[in-house]
Amino acid sequence: xxSDLFSVTVLIGILASGIRLATPYLYAAVGETFSQRSGVLNxxxxxxxxxxxxxxxxxxxxxxxxxxxxxxxxxxxxxxxLAMAYVTVNLxxxxxxxxxxxxxFGLGMSDLLFQKLMGTVETVKxxxxxxxxxLSDIPVLGEIFFNHNLLVYLAYLLVPVAWxxxxxxxxxxxxxxxxxNPDAADSLGVNVARVRYFTIILGGTLSGIAGASLSIAxxxxxxxNMTSGQGFIAVALVYFGAWRPVGVLGGALLFxxxxxxxxxxxxxxxxxxxxxxxxxxxxxxxxxxxxxxxRVRAPSALTKPFEREE
Amino acid sequence: MTESNLLPSGRTRIDTLEIRGIxxxxxxxxxxxxxxxxxxxGEVHALLGENGAGKSTLMKILYGLYHPDEGEILLNGxxxxxxxxxxxxxxxxxxxxxxxxxxxxxxxxxxVALGLPSSRGALTDLDRVSKRIVELADxxxxxxxxxxxxxQLSVGQQQRVEIIKALYRGAALLILDEPTAVLTxxxxxxxxxxxxxxxxDGHALIFISHKLHEVVEISNRVTxxxxxxxxxTRPTSETTKQILANWMVGREVGxxxxxxxxxxGEVRLxxxxxxxxxxxxxPGLRGVSLxxxxxxxxxxxxxxxxxxxxxxxxxxxxxxxxxxxxRLDGQDVTNFxxxxxxxxxxxxxxxxxxxxxxxxxxxxxxxxxxxxxxxQPFSRSAFLNLREISAHANRLIERFQVKTPSQDxxxxxxxxxxxxxxxxxxxxxxxxxxxxxAQPTRGLDIGATEYVRDQLLEQRKRGAAILLISEDxxxxxxxxxxxAVIYEGQIMDIVPRAxxxxxxxxxxxxxxxxxxxxxxxx
Numbered sequence: 001x002x003s004d005l006f007s008v009t010v011l012i013g014i015l016a017s018g019i020r021l022a023t024p025y026l027y028a029a030v031g032e033t034f035s036q037r038s039g040v041l042n043x044x045x046x047x048x049x050x051x052x053x054x055x056x057x058x059x060x061x062x063x064x065x066x067x068x069x070x071x072x073x074x075x076x077x078x079x080x081x082l083a084m085a086y087v088t089v090n091l092x093x094x095x096x097x098x099x100x101x102x103x104x105f106g107l108g109m110s111d112l113l114f115q116k117l118m119g120t121v122e123t124v125k126x127x128x129x130x131x132x133x134x135l136s137d138i139p140v141l142g143e144i145f146f147n148h149n150l151l152v153y154l155a156y157l158l159v160p161v162a163w164x165x166x167x168x169x170x171x172x173x174x175x176x177x178x179x180x181n182p183d184a185a186d187s188l189g190v191n192v193a194r195v196r197y198f199t200i201i202l203g204g205t206l207s208g209i210a211g212a213s214l215s216i217a218x219x220x221x222x223x224x225n226m227t228s229g230q231g232f233i234a235v236a237l238v239y240f241g242a243w244r245p246v247g248v249l250g251g252a253l254l255f256x257x258x259x260x261x262x263x264x265x266x267x268x269x270x271x272x273x274x275x276x277x278x279x280x281x282x283x284x285x286x287x288x289x290x291x292x293x294x295r296v297r298a299p300s301a302l303t304k305p306f307e308r309e310e
Numbered sequence: 311m312t313e314s315n316l317l318p319s320g321r322t323r324i325d326t327l328e329i330r331g332i333x334x335x336x337x338x339x340x341x342x343x344x345x346x347x348x349x350x351x352g353e354v355h356a357l358l359g360e361n362g363a364g365k366s367t368l369m370k371i372l373y374g375l376y377h378p379d380e381g382e383i384l385l386n387g388x389x390x391x392x393x394x395x396x397x398x399x400x401x402x403x404x405x406x407x408x409x410x411x412x413x414x415x416x417x418x419x420x421x422v423a424l425g426l427p428s429s430r431g432a433l434t435d436l437d438r439v440s441k442r443i444v445e446l447a448d449x450x451x452x453x454x455x456x457x458x459x460x461x462q463l464s465v466g467q468q469q470r471v472e473i474i475k476a477l478y479r480g481a482a483l484l485i486l487d488e489p490t491a492v493l494t495x496x497x498x499x500x501x502x503x504x505x506x507x508x509x510x511d512g513h514a515l516i517f518i519s520h521k522l523h524e525v526v527e528i529s530n531r532v533t534x535x536x537x538x539x540x541x542x543t544r545p546t547s548e549t550t551k552q553i554l555a556n557w558m559v560g561r562e563v564g565x566x567x568x569x570x571x572x573x574x575g576e577v578r579l580x581x582x583x584x585x586x587x588x589x590x591x592x593p594g595l596r597g598v599s600l601x602x603x604x605x606x607x608x609x610x611x612x613x614x615x616x617x618x619x620x621x622x623x624x625x626x627x628x629x630x631x632x633x634x635x636x637r638l639d640g641q642d643v644t645n646f647x648x649x650x651x652x653x654x655x656x657x658x659x660x661x662x663x664x665x666x667x668x669x670x671x672x673x674x675x676x677x678x679x680x681x682x683x684x685x686q687p688f689s690r691s692a693f694l695n696l697r698e699i700s701a702h703a704n705r706l707i708e709r710f711q712v713k714t715p716s717q718d719x720x721x722x723x724x725x726x727x728x729x730x731x732x733x734x735x736x737x738x739x740x741x742x743x744x745x746x747x748a749q750p751t752r753g754l755d756i757g758a759t760e761y762v763r764d765q766l767l768e769q770r771k772r773g774a775a776i777l778l779i780s781e782d783x784x785x786x787x788x789x790x791x792x793x794a795v796i797y798e799g800q801i802m803d804i805v806p807r808a809x810x811x812x813x814x815x816x817x818x819x820x821x822x823x824x825x826x827x828x829x830x831x832x
Contacts, residue, residue, distance in 0.1 A: 168434060169432050170428045170434055184411035184421075184424075185413070187373075188426075189394065189395050
């Protein structure tokens with residue numbers, strides 16, 4: 001019976017949906033990678049995603065323009081990032097606590113706006129799948145890799161871009177230096193505050209896109225708390241990926257594949273209690289974190305506010 | 311611009327730099343009080359003073375990290391505004407900080423390129439920077455591999471990276487903030503050779519230190535600061551160590567502490583073939599054997615990070631011993647917990663006094679009973695005897711001359727010297743049989759240093775066995791009866807005080823046996 005369930009079609013379905021499901025994690029976790037490499041832990045990702053998801057959905061719904069929706073999500077994410085940057089860089093608040101504050105703000109605000117402006121769950125027609133002549137027609141591989149919408153492709157494109165920026169540009173060098181030893185960077189005339197503002201706002205913008213990818217590209221609805229912890233998973237994936245975009249990609253794929261598998265098991269009524277199945281990706285995350293994280297070193301200045309001692 | 315105006319790096323010289331009437335106030339402190347200072351091309355001008363005398367503040371103002379409340383800075387006779395390190399760098403001023411400003415996880419070339427505009431715009435140009443580093447290194451005799459990671463380099467090499475970083479940015483004037491504090495004697499000689507070369511080539515150097523013999527050796531002129539005020543400036547040739555020391559402290563200072571003769575007693579502390587790990591997972595100690603007798607100070611000399619911390623931690627029960635054993639008064643105490651060792655009258659003056667020596671948020675009185683708080687007379691069953699604790703605090707504050715507003719003052723509000731006095735008072739007043747003292751005077755000024763050393767000698771006279779771990783060779787030589795040199799977790803040699811010279815110890819500290827070293831040179 002089990003062999004019956006794992007036919008090729010099923011396998012293709014699981015893999016293709018795993019690739020799709022990784023999309024929001026990629027945006028959010030790559031953004032978080034930037035902010036953590038510069039020394040700032042942003043735990044507000046989840047809240048930024050929620051507000052981004054709502055903004056994208058509401059604008060797309062009312063204007064009928066998906067790109068305006070995207071823009072709205074980016075602006076909302078960036079503004080949340082700006083606020084987070086002010087609180088952590090200027091006011092030097094405890095990053096863990098202020099991040100949770102931003103999460104709760106995003107959670108409550110998105111729900112309030114949803115209640116006031118919409119009231120009921122509606123749907124939009126999200127970004128369509130893109131047919132790539134040639135590639136999409138390849139049997140099996142085409143269905144797994146080349147049968148997705150634009151935001152999915154962009155998410156994967158983001159990974160090498162982020163790697164390039166971090167490792168091959170002067171900006172990336174500054175970001176890494178600021179996250180390891182802000183005093184040293186400061187003494188060489190690097191503006192620590194400006195670098196951190198940049199990474200936190202970039203992180204917020206990408207979190208906004210992550211939210212939009214859920215509400216107008218993958219699920220095409222908005223509901224209260226629709227991200228259900230994905231922003232926190234994204235933060236965990238940054239640790240998992242050892243603060244490297246490629247590592248984040250690996251973590252996002254692993255997590256999403258297991259998630260995809262468990263979703264399918266529920267649909268197919270595989271005799272495993274659904275509560276257990278839902279837990280699988282999370283348990284896996286914890287296990288892998290326990291095994292990997294102790295071996296890699298976080299940016300030395302992570303969570304430490306910078307202040308010139310005067 | 312004539313040829314002679316140029317430095318080997320291709321930059322223009324700074325003929326004179328003058329600081330006039332600089333005043334800097336911090337809340338409750340006057341850090342600099344109308345200070346004048348100047349430096350010329352081709353000279354080393356030493357800036358000497360105790361901790362808190364205002365040396366670093368003055369230099370941070372010159373480097374644009376602090377902003378003065380009053381006064382002006384003149385470069386080649388013209389007033390300049392230096393409001394950030396970038397301004398200072400653009401004017402040709404470089405600074406080698408006491409704590410290196412290097413990013414350990416980046417390479418040499420990345421550290422040098424950091425913050426500079428790239429010749430490829432937004433993309434890095436590390437290959438070109440690397441080429442220029444090699445050029446500069448050749449000109450100035452600073453050997454360095456541009457692609458090495460900072461964490462792979464020795465402290466001396468890291469300092470060279472700092473110098474190259476400044477030269478790369480066109481520094482004509484270099485501020486060296488206590489550059490010798492972390493170096494072996496040989497590395498100090500190498501640094502001084504580099505400094506002399508730079509001065510010959512027309513650089514202007516400011517050398518901050520509180521080590522008198524170094525100031526006398528390297529500088530052309532010397533300025534002494536005390537309590538934020540300038541005491542005086544003299545050509546170095548017209549001063550002596552004694553004059554400078556009196557200027558620094560404001561009273562007569564004795565140099566060599568009075569050791570007195572002490573009969574050694576029985577062996578109190580004994581280590582046999584002890585091995586343990588370190589925090590990085592590398593072997594911390596690799597088979598260390600030594601013994602300390604009653605009435606003896608055994609000094610452990612070595613360059614930072616060669617197992618000193620691990621040694622202190624295994625003796626005090628803070629780190630697990632993998633093999634070998636430790637005996638206290640002849641009894642095996644290997645891997646005994648710290649509480650058990652306290653019972654056996656072991657005392658510990660830890661290296662990180664703010665972190666391990668006191669609880670910052672506790673009052674002086676509370677800190678003074680940390681070791682014995684659970685015992686009579688400080689407590690009875692579950693209750694603290696506050697009256698006795700208070701009386702105890704008053705006694706110790708008086709006996710150890712702790713300067714504190716009251717016994718209820720929080721430890722974190724005391725100065726470094728007074729915190730160390732609190733630690734000393736707690737550890738010594740219980741008349742311990744064995745004392746482990748790790749870097750007991752690091753960061754303290756001459757007055758407090760004198761006091762701490764006298765107290766240790768007092769304990770030696772009383773018959774305590776003292777393990778003195780210090781990276782300050784002068785301190786080791788001044789206090790120890792025998793000197794063990796530690797290198798990469800092993801004891802290179804144990805030398806009686808009479809046979810120990812800085813040169814001999816320096817070679818051992820670098821991992822070279824003097825006899826073998828001679829062969830290598832041939």
